[in-house]
Amino acid sequence: MPYDHRNTARRTLALVLAATGCCAVLAGCGASQASPPTGKSGQSPQSPQSPTTGHASATASRPPLASASPQPALSLAGRTVVIDPGHNPGNFRHSTEINQKVNIGTNRKECDTTGTSTNAGYTEASFTLDVSHRLRDLLTARGATVVLTHDAERPWGPCIDERARIGNAARADAVVSVHADGSAVGHRGFHVILPASVRGGSADTAKIVGPSRELGERIADRFARATGTAPANYLGDGTGLDVRDDLGGLNLSTVPKVFVECGNMRDPKDATLLTSATWRQKAAQGIADGIATYLKG
Numbered sequence: 001m002p003y004d005h006r007n008t009a010r011r012t013l014a015l016v017l018a019a020t021g022c023c024a025v026l027a028g029c030g031a032s033q034a035s036p037p038t039g040k041s042g043q044s045p046q047s048p049q050s051p052t053t054g055h056a057s058a059t060a061s062r063p064p065l066a067s068a069s070p071q072p073a074l075s076l077a078g079r080t081v082v083i084d085p086g087h088n089p090g091n092f093r094h095s096t097e098i099n100q101k102v103n104i105g106t107n108r109k110e111c112d113t114t115g116t117s118t119n120a121g122y123t124e125a126s127f128t129l130d131v132s133h134r135l136r137d138l139l140t141a142r143g144a145t146v147v148l149t150h151d152a153e154r155p156w157g158p159c160i161d162e163r164a165r166i167g168n169a170a171r172a173d174a175v176v177s178v179h180a181d182g183s184a185v186g187h188r189g190f191h192v193i194l195p196a197s198v199r200g201g202s203a204d205t206a207k208i209v210g211p212s213r214e215l216g217e218r219i220a221d222r223f224a225r226a227t228g229t230a231p232a233n234y235l236g237d238g239t240g241l242d243v244r245d246d247l248g249g250l251n252l253s254t255v256p257k258v259f260v261e262c263g264n265m266r267d268p269k270d271a272t273l274l275t276s277a278t279w280r281q282k283a284a285q286g287i288a289d290g291i292a293t294y295l296k297g
């Protein structure tokens with residue numbers, strides 16, 4: 001799907017305004033602050049620091065029973081959302097297992113990676129579990145059925161192909177894979193990764209490219225608004241969106257799915273945000289609002 005730059009400019013402006021909190025003037029204002037991208041991401045340096053231990057697994061949390069009159073809060077009743085906490089805190093102990101190659105349709109790729117960390121040692125795997133738990137609780141409170149692909153109850157993985165299968169098997173209305181980037185210092189901000197149109201082997205994203213883009217745009221808007229964080233300044237032309245064809249978790253999905261890179265763990269300023277529980281709650285809120293808006297909940 002070609003990328004529409006006119007849209008990009010409008011989206012960039014809307015996102016920057018959302019991030020700087022002056023949503024009220026969205027309709028009118030002309031000034032844009034978005035700076036064009038400078039770098040390239042997605043290459044998480046393999047340097048885990050301290051792992052965390054986890055609990056039990058791929059559990060589906062059911063919403064409370066609806067009272068007589070449906071509560072507006074339960075706006076996601078009947079909806080299933082799969083949350084994929086990126087990596088696993090135990091992966092660094094299982095390099096043989098996570099380095100085995102799995103089939104992602106178009107080619108074969110490592111089962112999983114360890115993920116990155118901040119310079120002070122806060123691991124991406126800990127970050128993704130924390131945000132995923134907060135997101136699960138927010139969505140469950142709105143009545144959704146939430147499935148986690150793992151909850152650190154297993155020593156490593158799941159592999160990227162199994163993560164996609166869990167979303168497909170749940171017939172999820174939306175799947176979000178939670179991550180944080182490991183890019184150069186000065187590369188700041190969040191981005192949402194959308195599936196490219198891919199066809200090869202067991203991969204065929206034709207049906208999910210459109211709905212995943214809509215899901216991704218909603219999440220980017222709401223993430224900027226909830227966190228006050230600007231979109232990535234190193235990719236996506238300031239739109240906060242990136243389209244990729246090399247991620248098995250997207251290529252093998254048959255339901256709407258995106259990855260959210262919440263910020264750059266290797267940038268000191270971003271790391272200050274990512275290590276803050278208050279900011280992580282806002283990040284989860286932004287993703288939950290984006291999902292709910294997409295599901296019209």
Ligand SMILES: [Zn+2]
Pocket residue numbers: 044086087115116124178179180
């Ligand atoms: Zn990651």
